[in-house]
Amino acid sequence: MRNEPTPQQIAEEKIYRTFGLNDEEYTKIVSLMGRQPNYVETGIYSVMWSEHCSYKSSRPVLKKFPTQAPHVLQGPGENAGIIDIGDNLAVSFKIESHNHPSAIEPYQGAATGVGGIIRDVFTMGARPIALLNSLRFGEIEGPDNAHNRYLFNNVVAGIAGYGNCIGIPTVGGEVVFDDRYKYNPLVNAMCVGLLTHDEIATGTASGVGNPVLAVGARTGRDGIHGATFASTEDPHSKERSAVQVGDPFMEKLLLEACLELIASGAVVGIQDMGAAGLTSSSAEMASRAGSGLELDMLKVPRREEGMTPYELMLSESQERMLVVMEMGKEHIAEEIFQKWNLEATVIGRVTDDGMLRLKEGDEVVAEMIVTTLVDDAPVYHRPSARPSYLDQTLEFDPASITAPADLNATLHTLLRTPTIASKEYVYQQYDSMVRTSTAVRPGSDAAVVTIRGTRKALAMCTDGNGRYVYLNPRRGGQHAIAEAARNVVCSGGKPLAVTDCLNYSSPEKPEIFYQFEESCAGMSEACVVLATPVISGNVSLYNQSNDLDIYPTPIIGMVGLVEDVDHITTQTFKSAGNHVLLVGPSDTAGISGSEYLRVVHGLTAGDAPALDLHVEKAVQTAVLTAIQSGYVRAAHDLAEGGLAVAVAESAIGGKLGAQLELNTNQRLDEVLFGEAGSRILVEVAPEALAAVEAIFAKEGVSSTVLGTLGGDALEIRVNGETVISEKVAELESTWRGAIPCLMN
Amino acid sequence: MKFAVLVFPGSNCDIDAVKAVEDVLGQPVDTVWHTTADLSDYDCILVPGGFSYGDYLRSGALARFSPVMEAVKREAEKGKFVIGICNGFQILTESGLLPGALRHNDHLQFRCEISPLIVENADTAFTSDYKKGDVINIPIAHGEGSYYADEETIAKLNANNQVVFRYFECDPNGSIERIAGICNEAGNVLGMMPHPERAVHEWLGSADGKALFTSILKSWEGRQRA
Incomplete structure (x- = not known):
């Protein structure tokens, strides 16, 4: 008998609260299930309904983004978006945050952020061709800021360690220093991949009886409840065990094996086991297909003996994927993965009863309706109130300050400011040239990566200015899109589409929700005028510690098409x-x-x-x-x-x-x-x-x-x-x- | 002339080496999986950059045990051309095909930039299209590129003209005597940390690496005539 609380104990002792579920949410689960959930089920609902997985605060706002255009092949909702660039070619890209883990363990937090976003892109069938990032830290000058320097150094080293090893060039990014980020550094990573139209894969689990495979790394006890962790207010109050450790070598093998597997044509659906691991990948794949899944926990390859269904379902061990194959073609996966010294193990089957059913051999250990995990997650229409600080900031009168007499000296002061100064110290640690397609390396407005066999190239950048958004949320949102597009234009590209990483403090504060709502509205306005729809993105909330909110910081990843390399x-x-x-x-x-x-x-x-x-x-x-x-x-x-x-x-x-x-x-x-x-x-x-x-x-x-x-x-x-x-x-x-x- | 580009689990500059051979020479080139035991069909073996086996232990320390490395040794003894670039250089020193070792960069950071090199020896099979003293711009991208060998070995390398490239007016990693590339005594095995395959088009930032590839083809053609 496992030493797990019984359903009654979970209810009576309100144990669900330690999972991040509130009383109202727990009551809703009980009514949806028609019974009290057991320990595994409570854990699964808690991660699926966490802010990180369910977007329960942000969903009503995200729905308003323009996402349609003739060149959009895949909009938000999949692992990454895809746009058409002509000649049967397509580009898949997405940006994602790894802020909370990076605050605690900067090297691994940043490294696994890079690993996760790469998986999101190759899951779509795309060959990853470029990485970018956007970073925010506190000030790095002076004896009091040693911790900020430590975070800065180790985040950069973590990004470098992962990207360099896997052999995808890190071609661009931005770094801003401001004490608003001293407790909550921002680490946003973006990946861009290239594919042909016929290579597009999706995360759907369809076809009754089709086998479900766990592939790549084995499941360990690391990162349990990482998604819940990323949805809480103060990362420093949480444990280091919620941070995962990356293995870029494993991911390189996984990348090659998965692309080979997708090319075989026998894959029905494929998805990264990212945040909330096996739980979210299985529930989301079934949800997209309107199907059910039955998984045998005893078959999940594991690193340690004695792991419980709860641990297997909630682990966030890195470098794992969930794959649904056509029935009878399991051997194709096994052969390809064997060549790369990886495991591909059948752990279950697709069903048509709409249930996510977990078994240990013959014993059912959890049984939930898929739609209740995904579609019935709570949606909160958070109250919004115009921040009172705006009355003060808008009162500013330039006449109250005097222009410096020595403008040469002022120019030097600005050039010396870390936010403006050369970022060579950062990007010379990134391999920006591997794959020998980088025509414009870091340090110009947007990076440019050529497409072999064509005259075309892709211009790409990340941009965002939290201070502008703080001072005027709506216009600040417009600026973020406008500047990203402007950078792509300066490199010779026509801006095509946007991926956004929305970093804010707690949405439960009305003034913060106002920042969120207004800045997203501003972004939408700019997206419409500049004809750049949002095709993917990620939301990171609760970036606050010790009563300090970060600046509202939407980061924009923009990709544009350079029609001819002569335009670079x-x-x-x-x-x-x-x-x-x-x-x-x-x-x-x-x-x-x-x-x-x-x-x-x-x-x-x-x-x-x-x-x-x-x-x-x-x-x-x-x-x-x-x-x-x-x-x-x-x-x-x-x-x-x-x-x-x-x-x-x-x-x-x-x-x-x-x-x-x-x-x-x-x-x-x-x-x-x-x-x-x-x-x-x-x-x-x-x-x-x-x-x-x-x-x-x-x-x-x-x-x-x-x-x-x-x-x-x-x-x-x-x-x-x-x-x-x-x-x-x-x-x-x-x-x-x-x-x-x-x-x- | 037929080229082999070895692929270990974790190699990531294999495709770049293939593209360079295709673009500069237009000669046939195959990628060869690390389990292959016979390379006798090939005239030149390229050991590419990357992170073989993740390089978690010591760069190249595991790759040297791959079956293909026995074949590389056999072909090298026959006088076939072998080039190790970056991780490939590390694998060649670990395998004993070249002397010395590559240590962590002295500043302990990964470094990626275009570095000027001076051609120290233009009389090798790999450098005949350069002139001694040429300064060429070739990208580097490594965390463990600090060349080390004991004094006796360094003296021998210098005496035999085995130092092929040195970093010029820069010191990106703390290598002894700024050594960037060396060859074996017989002159048919070259190892270098900089990436000539990344410098084959002006739009990549430099095309100074092309002459290394054209030199090899010429050397091979010379042998065919002889």
């Missing part, structure tokens, strides 16, 4: 004598919400920077047309740090100076460091200037020639007065040296 464009200046143009609104709309205001004046205040989505669309269309026409030598999005930082970055990358002249009646700090959206810096040869200006005029987009490239210094004159004058090599030394200097 980078941000670095190319040749002396060429013109530099600023495309987009010339009014910077002030310094509100800017990195400059935060770093130089210590203020997070004002509104989010200005953004007009229709201007944004026109600017992106105009610049992409100019790039495709062959007129643009370099393109760079204006982001954190505004015009001055963007020009400095392009100059540093090209080791080439620039002499620029601006005429304006705005404040100097606004002109140089304001962060209004929809602005792109482009380099154009003199002979192409007229043609480029004609394209911009046709699209109704304003553009200004700022000056020309040449020499070894960056000089910016405003209204005839020199305000920035500095050797590019000096700027480079500050920018490149900043993070190594803080870390060593």
